[in-house]
Amino acid sequence: MSDPTTSILSSLSAALEGAVAKVRPSIVSVHSRRSRASGFVWKAGLVVTADEALAEEGDVAIKLADGTSRPATIAGRDHTTDVALLRFDSAGLTPVALTSRVPALGGLASVVAAENGNPTVALGAVSLVGERWRSLRGGDIDARIELDVTLRHRHEGGLALNASGEIFGMAVLGPRRVLVIPSATIERVAARLETHGRVARGYLGLGLQPVKLDDGVGAMVMSVDGAGPSAAAGIKQGDVIVAWNNERLTGVRSLLRSLGPDSIGSAVDVAARRGGEPVSFKLTIGERPER
Template structure:
């Protein structure tokens, strides 16, 4: 007589293997100057991978599931969201269609990655979910998804699947946890990288220090880039920024969060205090220079 428990486990195991096999052909290894990562075909001839796992220089090789290798080139990379886009000659590989939704807390997730081209997989659970958040490097991430799973460094850039086998994002190593960069963030950032090669960031050209005021919070200008937007607007060292477009400043981080890609070129009304006296300036947000 067949053990019912064994039958259930066998069925469950076969289902997981089927999900991995379905995603594996679109998963690749990305080799760059002694560094290895995983990636997946986002569009024909374009691979999304983890920026942090990608070397800063040197040639790039894309190793496919069949063991063949193709040369690649960086289209663009965004350190703030950990997304890099690589072009290679393999338009015959079917791209992955990402699902723009957040899985339920506690549900199963499979990370499908590659190790020297060969498919690799790990099973875990969705350990934390939440709304939009900002990375330590200042990138806007559309949803917080954390995984309770073991992830090798070379498996960063692998594809995270939900329990139905649908791709929900890219698995990367965060601070003491595995994070999924969600579909909405990948599609938004990768599309800009494909078009422009980089993600533009707003630039004020000042160094700021948060300070407490009797009636709220301010940001003291500690330094001014002489060729930057703030200098052109007449902002000086020692000024205290207290408002932004008729709203009180809630903190330096909130101010920096307003400097996204869409802010470049916009004109803002900045309320400042200079020597204790209120004044206002019009400032045109610039584009942050490349490091």
């Protein structure tokens, strides 16, 4: 009589093997200056990888499982969502099919990445599932997904798969945990990078420093871009911003996080103090210049 446990494990193993085999033709290594990462073919001629793992300058190459390398160029990158897009000759490679479905908490998850072009796999579980959130850099991430899995730096940019083999995002290293950039975020950001080379962000033209006030917190204006929207509104160095659209400021970071793509062109009411006296401004958020 056969052991049912053995049968279940064999079936699970075969299912995982099949899921990995399906995505292997899409996985590559991304080599940039003193940096190694993983990536996947998003569309013909385009690879998505983790922006954080991509060098700021120098040549970029895509290394394949057969040991060959192909040159690549940066089509665009978005530091706030950790998505970078590369152009290269993807002949012989298969684009992935992403699912917008968010995985269930506690479900099995595997990360398929690459090491010098050779596919690698790590198995774990979905340890946290949450709502839409903003990254520390202000990026709009469609769902909070964390994995209980070991991930090396060179495996950042690998694909996150559920037990059915569906690709629900890209695995990256967050502070003390492995995060997943969901497929919905990848599709949205990569499409913008493909056509525009960047994702526009809101711009105030201010250098801000948090300050403690007797009745809360404020943001002191340390510098003003003379050609920026804040200067046009009349904000000056030394002003202390205390409220934004009639809501008390909770911190500089929260203010900057509100400057997403949808904020461009919107008018906001800014309450501040100048020399201890209240002042107010009507400010139209601009578009952050390319750096």
